[in-house]
Amino acid sequence: MYKVKSFSVFIFLSMLISIFTGIRLPDVGRDTEAYIEYFHDSSIDDGFYDRFEPGFSLLMQLLSKAGLSVEVFFTCVAFIITVTYLYIFKRTYKHCFLDKNPSTSIITIFFSLLLFSSWYIASTTNGLRQGLALVFLYLSLLEFFYNSHKLKFVFLFVIATLFHYSSILILPFLALHYLRFRFVFIIWVLVGLGFALGVNELGVKLISETFGLPIYEYVKYYSLEKGSEELGGGMYEGFITSFFIYTILWPLILLFVLKVKTPIKEKMINTENVYILLKIYFSLSLVYFVMGFGPFSNRYALFSWMLVPIMQIVIFRLSIRLQTEKIIPLFFLFSSLVFFLYLRLDWIRFIK
Known part of the structure; x- marks a missing residue:
C-alpha cells in the first residue's frame, strides 16, 4: 500500500513538471514556436488537420477546437510522455528485479x-x-520481448506509428528477440562497426536501388527537405564519435556490472530479463547504426537514447544500495528539479 501511495506522489509530481513544461516560454525548445503556429492552424482548419501523423494531428485538433490553449496542449503531451515512461520503468523493474516493486x-x-x-x-x-x-513503442516492445503478446504489441505499435511514422523502422530488428543474446551482441557490434566505417550507408543505398525504395534519398537528403540550400547542410551529419560512444556506453557498463558476480546481486536480479532489456536497447540502437548516415542523425539515435534513464537506474540499482541511503535520493531529486526548472526551462533568466 505504501509503495502504491508513493508512486501516486510521483504521478502528481509528473503533472506539476508537465504544467511547468506546458507554460514554457516560446523560445524554450527549438520547435516550440512552430508548434504554437501549428496549434493555431489546426483550430481554424475546416477538415482534418493533416500536417502531421493522424494520432498527433487528432490530439492537437481535439484540444484546439475545444477552445483550450496551446499551453494545455503542451502540458497534455508532456504528461502523457512522463506518466507512460514512469509506467514503463515500473514494468521493466518488475521484470528485472526479484523484489518486483521499486522502493520510494x-x-x-x-x-x-x-x-x-x-x-x-x-x-x-x-x-x-x-x-x-x-x-x-517501448510499451509494445515490452509486450513483445518479455511476454510474447503479439496482439498487445500490434495494438501499442499502431498507436506509436500514428504519432510518428518512424516507429516502423524498428520492425526489421524484432527478429533479435528469437536469437540468443550472444548472437544479438555480435550482430550489434558488427553493425556498429559498419556504421563507423561507412559500410551501412552503402548497404542501405544498394538495397534502395535494388528494390526501388526511396529510403536512401530520404535519409541522405533530409537537410534539403528541412530548408538547407545544399547537401550536408543539416546538423549532426552522419557518424559522430561522441554520439556513437554515448550510444554504446550504457549497455557496455551494464554488461560489465552483470559480469561482476556477487551473492547479493544474484539474489536481487532476474539476469535473463536484464539481458532481454539489453536486447531491446540493441534493437533500438541498430536503427541509429543503420539509418544514422544522414543529417540530423540524432532523430534516429533518440530511439535508444530515450531508454537510457531506465538503463541507468538498473546500473545504479546493481551498484549502489539505494534502499538504505534516504538522504541521497532526496538530494538527487531536489538537484534535478532545480536543474530542470532553472536550466532546462530557462527560469534562470528571471533571476538575472
Missing part, C-alpha cells in the same frame, strides 16, 4: 535521472511526436 528511494532516483536527461526535455519540448511515439 529507487523511484526518486529514477525520476531525478529523467529530469536530468537531455532526451526527456527534447521529447517534451521539441520532438513531441517522436516523444509520444517512443513511449508507446
Whole structure:
C-alpha cells in the first residue's frame, strides 16, 4: 500500500513538471514556436488537420477546437510522455528485479535521472511526436520481448506509428528477440562497426536501388527537405564519435556490472530479463547504426537514447544500495528539479 501511495506522489509530481513544461516560454525548445503556429492552424482548419501523423494531428485538433490553449496542449503531451515512461520503468523493474516493486528511494532516483536527461526535455519540448511515439513503442516492445503478446504489441505499435511514422523502422530488428543474446551482441557490434566505417550507408543505398525504395534519398537528403540550400547542410551529419560512444556506453557498463558476480546481486536480479532489456536497447540502437548516415542523425539515435534513464537506474540499482541511503535520493531529486526548472526551462533568466 505504501509503495502504491508513493508512486501516486510521483504521478502528481509528473503533472506539476508537465504544467511547468506546458507554460514554457516560446523560445524554450527549438520547435516550440512552430508548434504554437501549428496549434493555431489546426483550430481554424475546416477538415482534418493533416500536417502531421493522424494520432498527433487528432490530439492537437481535439484540444484546439475545444477552445483550450496551446499551453494545455503542451502540458497534455508532456504528461502523457512522463506518466507512460514512469509506467514503463515500473514494468521493466518488475521484470528485472526479484523484489518486483521499486522502493520510494529507487523511484526518486529514477525520476531525478529523467529530469536530468537531455532526451526527456527534447521529447517534451521539441520532438513531441517522436516523444509520444517512443513511449508507446517501448510499451509494445515490452509486450513483445518479455511476454510474447503479439496482439498487445500490434495494438501499442499502431498507436506509436500514428504519432510518428518512424516507429516502423524498428520492425526489421524484432527478429533479435528469437536469437540468443550472444548472437544479438555480435550482430550489434558488427553493425556498429559498419556504421563507423561507412559500410551501412552503402548497404542501405544498394538495397534502395535494388528494390526501388526511396529510403536512401530520404535519409541522405533530409537537410534539403528541412530548408538547407545544399547537401550536408543539416546538423549532426552522419557518424559522430561522441554520439556513437554515448550510444554504446550504457549497455557496455551494464554488461560489465552483470559480469561482476556477487551473492547479493544474484539474489536481487532476474539476469535473463536484464539481458532481454539489453536486447531491446540493441534493437533500438541498430536503427541509429543503420539509418544514422544522414543529417540530423540524432532523430534516429533518440530511439535508444530515450531508454537510457531506465538503463541507468538498473546500473545504479546493481551498484549502489539505494534502499538504505534516504538522504541521497532526496538530494538527487531536489538537484534535478532545480536543474530542470532553472536550466532546462530557462527560469534562470528571471533571476538575472
